Amino acid sequence: MKLKAAATLVLTVAGGMAVIVATGVWALSGGLYGCTRADEELAPTLASLSILDTHPSQTQPEDERYSGCDEDDGFAYAGQYYRLTTSRADVLAFYREAAAEDGWRLEGANPSPSPTPDSLAIDTSALCFEKLAAGTTVHLAVWFPSDLGGSSDDYGLEVTASHDGTAWC
Structure with a gap:
């Protein structure tokens, strides 16, 4: 009888330890942090959105389109x-019209979103739109690197989305 009780105790402890280890591995591999597989797969879809090809005739694309998944905040992006x-x-003015024509809804506008000196930049998008696409809410930001002290010779479009709703402009 004592042998059976000891075996049950050992199996129960071993099973409990296995559950704890498996939960830890799951959490460290993205279960609680980072991008989900669905969000990683969403990045190429975002990169193919037609709004990223839309620009005033006087402007020209720079560099290659970029996309990926933000591991810190757990959302897909393309820009x-x-x-x-x-x-x-x-x-x-161009993007207010073009985005509306493409089904985007204006969520916020701040033509000069420069952060104050020595403060954190919370939202640097001059325009923020959203619409449903790929089964989730997608956010479109029109932003200017010069608002963060960067180049005054360019501007950016960036779309972000997450299946768990953690994306924003």
Whole structure:
């Protein structure tokens, strides 16, 4: 009888330890942190959105389109930079119209979102739109690197989305 009780105790402890180890491996491999497989698979879909090809005729794409999954915040993204060869106001007016025509809804506008000195940049998008695509809410940001002290010669479009709702402009 004592042998049976000891065996049951050993098996129960071993089973409990296996569950704890498996849960730890799951959490460290993205279960609680990082991108899900669904969000990693969403990045190429975001990169193919037609809005990223839409730009004023006076501007030209720079570099290659980029996409991926933000492991820190757990959302998919894609974007494109453009050479700024027209006024900032013209770019913003263009995207207000073009995004609306493509089914995007304006969620926020801040034509000069520069953070104050020595503060954290929370939202640097001059325009923020959203729409449903690929089974989730997708956010579109029109932003200017110069608002963060970067180049004043370009602007960017970036789309972000996550199946768990953690994406934003």
